[in-house]
Amino acid sequence: MSSRSNDYGRDATIGIGTPQANPTVEAELRIVLPPACGLVVNRLTSASSDPMQRLRDYIERLEISLDDFDTLRPDAYGFACTGSSYLIDADEEARIIERIEKRLGYPIVTAVAAIRWHLAKLGVKRIALASPYPPGLSEAASAYWSGAGFDLVEVGRIDTGSGDTRSIYTLGSKDARQAVEAMAQLDVDAVLLSGTGMPSLKLIDDAAGCSPTLVSSNLCLANRLCDLVGLPVPAPSDWQKRLADALDTSREVPAR
Incomplete structure (x- = not known):
């Protein structure tokens, strides 16, 4: 401290x-x-x-x-x-x-690194990835998490309407809700909402106590x-x- x-x-x-x-x-x-x-x-x-x-x-x-x-x-x-x-x-x-x-x-x-630390504390192995990225970056994110030893079950892309990564900053948590709710039906330990520009706390708050766990980059x-x-x-x-x-x-x- x-x-x-x-x-x-x-x-x-x-x-x-x-x-x-x-x-x-x-x-x-x-x-x-x-x-x-x-x-x-x-x-x-x-x-x-x-x-x-x-x-x-x-x-x-x-x-x-x-x-x-x-x-x-x-x-x-x-x-x-x-x-x-x-x-x-x-x-x-x-x-x-x-x-x-x-x-x-x-x-x-x-x-x-913080996400990996948090998932390790939770004992998470199987994940679904909510990806608010253009295709090239989404593919890189998928490769990263698979290469990090996680069983990546599904990638749910959240369309930002642009190939510019800055377009994520125009979105709200409501824009990710449909993809997150769909992935919550999968047989996974956690759903990861990647990207620090996508508001996530409302989704996490709404899913508190539910399974699978919902985590985000910022949290x-x-x-x-x-x-x-x-x-x-x-x-x-x-x-x-x-x-x-x-x-x-x-x-x-x-x-x-």
């Missing part, structure tokens, strides 16, 4: 790297992480017009991105982009992470970050009220 005397982040200061146009990561992690965790965010950036190259740039340029924190050293840092891990060689990714951890002195976990990342800084993994009951407040449409919105 954090030893800082700052008014905020009493429990820990969590760093997050989110793709440059992603509007979902900060919102979902603020809901799941304990209120006494400070959240500091940097944007993963790339000028490439090629969606796949942008994802590779995010991880390959991570050390440069983290220098934007200047002297700030979070207690742990989460790389909140699953697509990058699907496209880069796993050994190269490990070398990048290890090099940065050694230089900066704090643990770094990718969203995909797994929040849980793993808590574990890394010595905090209990948040139970749904810890964040359901904050989620309900965030989704409350009855509140009057001030005129702009």
Whole structure:
């Protein structure tokens, strides 16, 4: 846990790297992480017009991105982009992470590593993958999870209407509901909603207590970050009220 005397982040200061146009990561992690965790965010950036190259740039340029924190050293840092891990060689990714951890002195976990950690804790072997990706990235995601030793029973694509990976950011959890509910009928241990840009907490909340387990990139990342800084993994009951407040449409919105 954090030893800082700052008014905020009493429990820990969590760093997050989110793709440059992603509007979902900060919102979902603020809901799941304990209120006494400070959240500091940097944007993963790339000028490439090629969606796949942008994802590779995010991880390959991570050390440069983290220098934007200047002297700030979070207690742990989460790389909140699953697509990058699907496209880069796993050994190269490990070398990048290890090099940065050694230089900066704090643990770094990718969203995909957090998912694997969470699924291992649950004893999950058979999964279905909800994939809000264009075909090329969806195929890379499928290959990754099969290669990681999981029995990938089915991939349910969630159509974003575009080959640009940024189109995921226009979707809501309702856009994934049909695919998730269909995969919940399969003989699997868990349904994985991949992609940090796809809102997931409403779906997970609605499926609480049901089988198979529904997990997402952002939820797994929040849980793993808590574990890394010595905090209990948040139970749904810890964040359901904050989620309900965030989704409350009855509140009057001030005129702009």
